[in-house]
Amino acid sequence: MVNVRFVRSQIACSKRQSYLFVLCVILSMVTLVSLGSFSRSVQKSLLRDARALHAGDIIVRSHEALPPTLTSQLELLTRQKTIESARFYEFYSVVRSASGNASLLANLKVVEPGYPFYGTVELASKRPFAALLTPGAAIVEQGVLDRLHLTLGDTLLVGSARLTIRDVVLAEPDRPVNFFALGPRIFIAAAGLASLELLGKGSRVEYVALVKVRQEKRLAETVAKLRAASPNDAVQINTYRNADSRVKRFFDNLLFFLDLIGIFTLLLAGIGIQSTLSALLLEQQETIAIIKALGSKSRFIIGHYLALALVLGVAGTVIGLALSLALQDFLPILFRGLIPARVELTVSAGAIVEGAVTGLVTVLIFTALPLSRLRSIRPALIFGKAEPDAPQRRSTMAIAAGGAIFFAALILLKIREPATAGYFMLGVALLVLVTFLGATLLLKRLMKWRAQDLLLRQAIRGLFRPRNATRAIMVTLTAALAVIFAIRLVEMNLDASFVRSFPSDAPNLFFIDIQPGQKAEFKRTLGKEASYYPIVRGSVVAVNGSAIDREMERQKRGDNLAREFNLTYRDGLLPDERILKGERLFRADWSEPQVSVLDTVLKMEPMRLGDRITFRIQGLPITARIASIRTRTEAPLQPYFYFVFQQKELADAPQTFFCALRVDKKEIAGLQNRMVARFPNLSVIDLTETASVFGRIMAKLSMIVRFFTSFSIAAGVLIIVSSTFATRYARIQEAVYFTILGGRRRFILAVFGVESLILGAASALFALIIAQSASFFLCWKVFALSYRPFAGESLLLVVETTLLVLGAGVGAALPILFQRPAPFLRALGDE
Template identity: 25%
Template sequence: MNASKKLKSKAVSFIWISRMAWRDGKASWNKLLLFMASIILGIAAVVAIQSFGDNVRHNIVSQSKSLMGSDFKIDTDKPPKPELLAVIDSLGGADAKEISFPSMAAFKDNDLTKLVRVRGIEGAFPFYGSINTDPKEAAQNYQLQGTALVDATLMLQFQLKPGDSIKIGNIVLPIGGALKSVPGSSSFFSAVAPPVLIPYRFIEPSGLVQTGSRIDYDFYFKALPKTDLDALDDRLDPKLDLIDADIDTHTSTSRRLGRRYENFGKFLNLVAFIALLLGCVGIASAIHIYIKQKLPAVAILKCLGATRRQTFLIFLFQIAVMGLIGGIIGTALGLGLQYLFPLLLEGLLPLNLEINVSVKAIFIGLSLGLSMSVLFALYPLMGTLHISPLQTLRVQEEKVTRSLRSGLLVVLGIILFIFTFSYWLLERVSYSAMFVAGIVVTFFILGSIATLFMNAVKKFFPHSFGFIARQSLLNLYRPQNQTIILVLAIGVGSFLISTLYFSKDLLLQQATLEDQSNSPNIFMLDIQSEQKEAVEEGILVNKLPVIDNIPIVTMRIESLNGEKISDIKKDTTSQVNRWILNHEFRVTYRDSLIASESLVKGTLPESMDSNTPIPISVSDNFIEDSKLNLGDEITFNVQGVLINTVIGSIRTVDWSRMQLNFMIVFPESVLENAPQFRVISTKVNNEKESAQLQQQMVSSFPNISIIDIQKILDVVQDLLSKISWIINFMAFFSILTGVIVLIGAVRTSKHQRIKESVLLRTLGAKNRQIIKIMTLEYIYLGVLGSLSGILLSLIGSQLLAWGLFDAVFKPSWIPFIVIFPAIAILVIFIGMTNSIGVVKSSPLEVLRKENK
């Protein structure tokens, strides 16, 4: 019975609280709308990324077979061993097979050349998905008719058409059609080396499978229904590792591809989450001023018998409802925004996206709207708990007091929430902790800058300035000033956008050719030893320099410190990185360091002793992955010949420099007689010289592959530009959120500005003077906030350059000459737009409106 009465009492209490919240909210709906708007864009950004990410993962899983073209494949980068062929036979034989390699292609009808990826296919590949060509029948007929399918973009670029001819090595084939898409081709690598499909039977006559050639052998399989591909992978992978081969199933490939795009999605989620956090700062600011204006009403309620808990819950209920509404609107907006992403990511995703509504994203949006609005409003709401009923009789406002313990708990709750959410996104405690620390430090620095600025103005106030200048400076530290909240809103937005620009420049700087006369931009690969002099002569005839002529020998590791690689592969406790055990190393030999290297430990050998292991020099990242050190022994297998070596020195290699760098370097007088090929580099001054040189070399030496580094850098730059555009699009949400927070801060302090305006005009100030005062104040705030954010991003980007990229940071001027003035002008415009109505109206009219 008592329990029933208590339940009924709680229900009545809830109804009364909700009614009081509704009645009070109707009178203040415009202020609460601004509070709600602060979180809408942040929620929209998070929901859009979450929903789109779920769609990408779902599409990758559903289209995984079409992306690979088969259920699984076995691949190797060296001629298949009998043991590998035995494994393939045990599976019933491959349903299709492929040999692929990069090669120069010449087009006989227009004398143009291009580095392409030749894919020689035999069988009915692909089993899933399709080869998309123009005309359509070319995909079905190319093997039977002996034609080539050439990348559609390449055909458009070189003005080719079906019936034209393509020369690959020693063979000339007619072009059967334009290749639009084919399973197994990456969009990025296709931009560097476009795919060309030819029948498998033409690979051997081409003469391109030679010493040093980078050949991939793939065997495709169509599995029986209900085949457990993961179990097949677990069973075959250890066996294949021992014979230098690997198995890829469509399920493992889809997981790997999903993780690749998931990592990018996590970064975008963090950008969106920062926009949401910025909106939460607006919530705290808006609720702080809103509650301050409601304190007299709270005091009256307490005089009428309302408890502290009831008055607290009235406003908490208001905020929770508005947060939920904000979550609904933001979620709906985010679900709509995700339909723009396929357009933004055009060319970056290797699949056709079908966009659907994600239930998980909807739940996230609604829960974020409710939880974050309540969480960030708790601290200002605590001011209602300690308001005395006597406040109704006092003219002077009392200082709002709060429990220190409660305040600390709220702050800890906010930090814990941010950490939990970031951990859910990043799935690593260390990354989440760094993200939270970065957010806290950024907000703390910007808040400290604003506080120091206010204190400096107050302490060193320029009393000699004119009335307008003095009054504008006084507004920066007057009661209910906007300095801290606006500097935070403006600073975080500026910080995000500027950091993105600086980071993009840093990445592009890593992929930029050094402007030096001896920096090569053309590399010629797969040059056989007997072709060396003729290739050099061909370069010199064109009045171009021969910068490098580097010998390369391919080899694999046979044993580490006497332990065979096959035994290490079987040892599940071994910490040696797997790629070390399976990799075919390309090494060179010389007696000195080059510009991109510096010696860390040991010395380069001055002479050779045939009775001791050969001293070699290895890179520090090889040491890290192989778990070896100075003095450890490595046995290499060079085309069946075993060579015993010892690590004599360790080098640090700058892999970002555009020159050939090597993990392993042998001394001279060791590998000269080993099977090898050459890489020769030169530097051309323009695209015309590059085309002319490539045409001559491919005509004389069909086996040579030529890489135009500038073309690759153009592709990389285009890719980075697309990615940075997407990131900027997401960061724009932060700027828009900052604008809303700015509008909210200006409008919530409107009451205070009305009083000032009335007082100033009563004392004789003119409208023109008041407008100038406000304009100067917003100039101070806009300049301080945007400049602080840009300078802070400059420091952060410099730290990134030192700690992560190990590069010299050369910042872009765009944040200083575009972002800085643009945000400052935006702040002035918003501030004056929201304040001009106060100035134009008469004091009595404004006061009457305010008291309605």
């Protein structure tokens, strides 16, 4: 039976540590519940609006014109009144103002009547979409009007057609997140598609047929019929329930990343829970010794302090839930522009239960070690002559193993990808190990160092004050800061490489979809030196005779073999390529078709020299043997190709050309206008413009990530404050002794300040070293960027963090300064 009065009095005696314990639980709860709720809200909305998000019951997609057998089946089912169908074509093209002075790359959606079957296309005029989108009309996003300086009723040149702008589109059901687009949306009626003259062979068009099934129960049967009518798997046929959407993919990736940060924060909050409870129990050590001297068993004591931890844990859980609820009002502001407008952010019951259970288990795991150490307190401690026994190694190991299993299970549950979960766990373990070793080494060196300056010496001595959790603080802070710094450094490098200083030698203007017949004329009109690359669209069907499982491939988080590739042909290497395996690009002694593979492909599927890859190009299979494996040596803004064939294999295949050149930024608009006026089917990508869009998205995502990573910093600060409180007695003792010996308050404050300064600066510097190494590795290996260390910004991060630690340390120690010596001495029994 728990003695409630005892538990209450223990909490009252250790108010400060109790508050900190509760704060740590609050932190873990807010992280778990707010992220969990956000994730569930988004997923619930995506599921609820799944039909609208896809605008149909069945979605048929292909990068080639739909095969005749499939279109026949669609027509048959329509005639049988089983379904309704509407096709649309989505692609990029440069559109111009009638005057020809301005042009821009736009995202065209050419739709048949009936689109969308679910959801609505909202127009600025509030009029019905179907009534306005007639042949000869265009409905455009505001961006088109702004950037081409047009108004409603003006003429827009799209390909070979002249269209009248009828209205402005505000939202469309199947593209809720529109910041990924390289250009603003333009809707055109499919009846006018031919007049555009934009669809050439090899053009990168997405062909979509939306199907509305009249009876829901016939959904599966209809899908089966359509799949049977599709001769190859290049056509994706999915229902609204299982179809992937861009918005879902985006949120899957974002939430995946936030989940990783959430688990990391939970781990740090757990360390905070352990640290504060240890400090609380240390404060109560004498009480525990007295209780033991009076005959209490360890079980009684552990039971009561467990009850205390649970009471505080429940208090933290309840407050954490309330704060998570409040945070849901703030999250839409944080995610503004990223989440679909229809997503309602609410705290879900599931997230609360999951958060409460996870939080409780976290509390139990991280309190287990300090509680188990209560066994080692001996009654003789009351005489000040006995130190607690060393904790039992076996129980410590068992608790650590339990904690590791719990976190491994949590990570697997959240991430659901064993390999990624494994890497994450390995990464966290490595991070903790490196920080632990680093902190141990540094503290050993500091312990031996006898600084000449009195202030510095006292501050360093302070780090080794009994009960000072200096190493725990350093490990926690360093690990948290290393993650935050690394994210910031990678972000700055991406920003610098793509957004701010576009590489001076990299092409910044790409013309795509140049038809073979246009190439010579294009070169003449361009009048500039440029690189031309033939492009043949194709997909990988099998590797060494084993068919590619497209569904499995699409589940992969990174790039995969299920998508369509841009194949090319040439007989030599590009300037930034080198052969990694094989003697040259192609072998002279092989008579069968050969292919050179970029090393990136090997990450999607293990392949070796001599392996055979079967491709499907315009419906025809071609099996090529891997003659070489290439790698790239420069920044990623140079054009590159995963698969390179010999000229003789693909020269006759349907193809387009891709032209890349470097143009002065001021010339881009004029050149684009001139080229598109002459070749209306061309698409032009201005990478400098794309880069700024990319920069805006990255800044937004970075802010979200920083918001959630700041929780882990808060955990670090709580541990600092807890440690300061835990050493309050020792600090008062020092302050009193310094006062007696003639030290002024300024000196005492400076000693405590420099101590925090050392702690903060050492943690931040160490974190920076780890972050610099990690971000260098990421930039070099993952993003293939030339790395910039951002010395000034890095220094600023270190200074900011150090000031934060200084503030927390000095703030918590401030009341100590106003202690007068006599009462302390009297309390020691000198009276």
